[in-house]
Amino acid sequence: MGKAKQALNLALVAIIAATFIYSVNFTMPEFGTFPTREINGKVENSVGQLYLENATWQTGAANVVTTIVWGYRGYDTLGESTVLFTAVIGVITVLRAMRRDE
Amino acid sequence: MMAGMTVIVKTISRIMFPFIFLFGVYIVFHGHLTPGGGFPGGVIIAASVAMLILAYGLERIQKSTSFLHAEVLDTLGSVAIVAIGILGLIFGAYFLETVFPLGVFGQLFSGGNFLWLYIGVGIKVAAGILLILFAMLMWDRGEHK
Numbered sequence: 001m002g003k004a005k006q007a008l009n010l011a012l013v014a015i016i017a018a019t020f021i022y023s024v025n026f027t028m029p030e031f032g033t034f035p036t037r038e039i040n041g042k043v044e045n046s047v048g049q050l051y052l053e054n055a056t057w058q059t060g061a062a063n064v065v066t067t068i069v070w071g072y073r074g075y076d077t078l079g080e081s082t083v084l085f086t087a088v089i090g091v092i093t094v095l096r097a098m099r100r101d102e
Numbered sequence: 103m104m105a106g107m108t109v110i111v112k113t114i115s116r117i118m119f120p121f122i123f124l125f126g127v128y129i130v131f132h133g134h135l136t137p138g139g140g141f142p143g144g145v146i147i148a149a150s151v152a153m154l155i156l157a158y159g160l161e162r163i164q165k166s167t168s169f170l171h172a173e174v175l176d177t178l179g180s181v182a183i184v185a186i187g188i189l190g191l192i193f194g195a196y197f198l199e200t201v202f203p204l205g206v207f208g209q210l211f212s213g214g215n216f217l218w219l220y221i222g223v224g225i226k227v228a229a230g231i232l233l234i235l236f237a238m239l240m241w242d243r244g245e246h247k
Contacts (some may be wrong), residue, residue, distance in 0.1 A: 046136035060204030061134040061213030069139070070216050073161050074198040078183060080141075081223055088230040 108158035115157035122150035130224035134216040140223025143179065147224070148231035158240055169240075172233040179226025186218055 034046040055067040069077050106112065126146035133139030155163050190199030198215070205212030 007122070011194075056207065059200065059213055059216070060207055061216050062208050063134050063136065066134045066139060066213070066216050066220075070219050071200075074187070077223075078187065078198070081180065081183060081226060084227065084230055085176065088176060088233050091234050092237045095237045099241055 105157065106162065111157045115153050119150055119154055122153070123147055126150060126224075126228070129209065130220055131188050131217065133220040134174070134213040135210070140220040141227050143220075144224045144227025144229075145231055147228040148235070151232055152235055155235070165238060167232075169233070169236050172229045175225055175229035176233055179222045179224075182222035183219060183226070186215055190215070203222060 129138035130144030187198040200214035
């Protein structure tokens with residue numbers, strides 16, 4: 001790799017890093033606030049604020065992440081574990097079939 | 103093929119195994135209280151057994167645990183998750199509804215379904231990851247039928 005190409009790569013990395021740092025520092029909302037959305041002039045808070053306020057008394061669990069994963073998004077997690085189950089079955093099936101071919 | 107490592111590695115991994123296993127169980131059981139849950143806890147449990155396989159070799163481990171054990175546990179975990187979901191359908195209004203008591207906030211037996219769901223997920227993930235490991239270790243030797 002030539003010296004010019006190397007310098008170009010470094011400059012590209014620096015520009016991308018500067019963009020990320022600028023966007024995180026100056027354009028993101030403050031820590032602890034949730035982005036609001038605006039549709040047809042109506043301003044509405046995001047669903048995250050609702051989860052934070054209601055999670056503990058609705059489910060009794062201290063971990064809000066768990067509340068979302070198994071409480072509000074239970075079907076998603078059920079599908080997630082189904083994906084893992086299917087992956088395990090797939091690996092075993094493929095390896096057995098490879099064995100039989102020899 | 104895999105004969106195992108030196109006596110130093112064997113001793114250290116034998117001493118460390120119960121602690122790592124217990125840490126995985128802790129992560130699974132406290133999924134509704136602290137960061138963690140069934141998926142990472144199950145992977146930690148599987149990693150503790152993988153460490154024993156690395157240290158002792160596959161032959162020694164196969165005497166105590168086998169392909170069939172892992173298969174049965176993997177299926178049992180999946181069935182447990184769906185069974186808890188159907189419990190919500192029977193005793194409540196919808197699938198996966200909380201039917202167990204909510205309990206005192208912050209204690210181990212609180213949070214309704216979550217503890218039991220995470221125990222099911224933990225068993226399922228640990229057995230599933232181990233099953234993939236066993237299958238990859240054994241496929242070129244034809245020991246699984």
